[in-house]
Amino acid sequence: SEKERTTYYIPSNGMPIKGKTKIREKENGLIYFSQYFEKDPVQTYKIVGFDWNGPQYTTRLETTGSSKNKHLVPIIKQKRTANLHTTETKTEDGSLAKLILLDTNTKQKIVSETKLFSAQNNIISAFKIWDQDIKPIAHNSIADQIKEVKNLLDQNLITESEFSAKKKQLLGL
Structure with a gap:
């Protein structure tokens, strides 16, 4: 059974992976990219840097209403009444994140950028981050x-x- 932390990841550049996949952290702190759980993945990486710009939101306002005339005597005097209701909808947009990885096979650094949402960031930012000398940093x-x-x-x-x-x-x- 799968015991790894995982979230969806769509790299926009820097990765040999194309399209939507999952980024998965193994118990030893190494990560790999795959739609499906792999007991012993061939290609693994160490995260040596992670930066996210924070959440960004789009706010949409929608106003609905009705109006009517109230006729008073004499007809010359008219009064208009209106009922308005405004609804605010706030949705999160993905914002830029940069992931700096070290390929464990080739020892090459890879920089990958993508758009992340808060939920994805919360998972990835909890992954183990390694320093340049490949020692784990306490997170x-x-x-x-x-x-x-x-x-x-x-x-x-x-x-x-x-x-x-x-x-x-x-x-x-």
Whole structure:
């Protein structure tokens, strides 16, 4: 059975993979790209960098309504009444993400760009990230990352608005 973290991934450049696939992280922290679970994938990668621009949204407003005339006596005086209702719909658009990979077979660096949504980012950003010397880097939880940014705010190294923006990015809002 599949025990890997996985999410859909559509590379726009840099990868030998074409079209929609899944990015999968094995228990050892290596990743591979495949629609289906593979017990021993031939091609694996190490993530050495990941950057995402954060969520972007499109807002659509739709107004519906009706109006009618109210006739008063005498007919010369008329009054118009209207009932309007506006509905706001907010949808997330994918935004640019960059994944820097190290091919475990050839030791070549590969840069892949794609559009990601918050849910995809939350999964990929939790994957193990390796440094250039191929040593694993401890990946802090989202709560730990927010505490680090809060510490910068407390030291007056960043503004309240910068703290809020970073917190929203980390929470995928």
